[in-house]
Amino acid sequence: MSEEIRLVGIGKTYAGGNAATAALSEIDLTFRRKEFTAIIGASGSGKSTLLGLIGTLDRPTSGRVYYGDTDTSRLKADRLADFRFERVGLVFQHFHLLPALTAVENVLSPFFGRRRGDARAKAERLLDRLGLGAKAHALPSQLSGGEQQRVAIARALVNDPDWLLADEPTGNLDSRNAERFFDLLQELKTETGCGIILVTHDLQLARWADRLVEIKDGRLVGDRGLAGDDAC
Numbered sequence: 001m002s003e004e005i006r007l008v009g010i011g012k013t014y015a016g017g018n019a020a021t022a023a024l025s026e027i028d029l030t031f032r033r034k035e036f037t038a039i040i041g042a043s044g045s046g047k048s049t050l051l052g053l054i055g056t057l058d059r060p061t062s063g064r065v066y067y068g069d070t071d072t073s074r075l076k077a078d079r080l081a082d083f084r085f086e087r088v089g090l091v092f093q094h095f096h097l098l099p100a101l102t103a104v105e106n107v108l109s110p111f112f113g114r115r116r117g118d119a120r121a122k123a124e125r126l127l128d129r130l131g132l133g134a135k136a137h138a139l140p141s142q143l144s145g146g147e148q149q150r151v152a153i154a155r156a157l158v159n160d161p162d163w164l165l166a167d168e169p170t171g172n173l174d175s176r177n178a179e180r181f182f183d184l185l186q187e188l189k190t191e192t193g194c195g196i197i198l199v200t201h202d203l204q205l206a207r208w209a210d211r212l213v214e215i216k217d218g219r220l221v222g223d224r225g226l227a228g229d230d231a232c
């Protein structure tokens with residue numbers, strides 16, 4: 001499957017007590033599989049809001065989000081949840097691990113109530129690749145922040161998503177583990193053709209991407225390809 005994600009005329013306004021916040025306005029963007037896009041911008045510029053809309057976790061106030069020919073605004077909530085499960089892996093700033101489950105069980109948690117196939121072996125392999133093989137049976141409370149973050153990354157990848165969406169995914173990782181993570185992303189891209197969209201305010205991290213999308217005050221102000229070291 002080689003569908004693109006298309007954002008057409010996207011706007012998002014949050015209703016507030018006295019004043020509404022226009023978090024995003026007039027965003028038109030297309031994301032392709034096998035492409036690694038970094039979305040950058042200052043704090044409060046709308047990056048996380050944009051990622052939430054791309055990942056169909058939230059609905060825009062105006063405009064449409066298409067996956068291929070599917071207009072996601074037409075999908076009802078339960079169908080949308082299945083649609084997201086089939087296509088998208090999400091890594092958040094806060095990892096939301098389930099405290100009573102071990103690392104490997106957390107990685108498998110997206111499958112609860114669904115057929116798992118050989119997911120357990122996949123989960124163990126991913127933890128191994130992220131340097132957590134020995135901690136597969138530890139509870140989140142027994143893991144460091146960076147280890148918990150890696151569990152969350154494995155959880156996002158266990159379903160072989162077409163798209164990996166990540167919000168500041170390396171915030172808790174030291175440079176060695178951040179590098180491991182980016183190596184894994186490059187492998188994912190070439191092995192599975194996964195499209196990667198990553199939000200960061202860190203321009204050093206953004207250099208790993210193929211493409212840089214810049215948001216300022218809720219508007220698209222830059223969109224360019226990166227070639228090797230001339231990035232940023």
Ligand SMILES: Nc1ncnc2c1ncn2[C@@H]1O[C@H](COP(=O)(O)OP(=O)(O)OP(=O)(O)O)[C@@H](O)[C@H]1O
Pocket residue numbers: 014015016021022023041042043044045046047048049050201
């Ligand atoms: N649930 C919400 N209700 C009201 N306003 C919100 C909500 N979420 C975000 N905002 C506002 O929308 C704007 C964009 O926020 P967003 O979190 O998307 O920015 P960001 O670029 O991801 O910021 P950061 O880098 O600090 O995480 C900000 O002005 C923020 O205060």
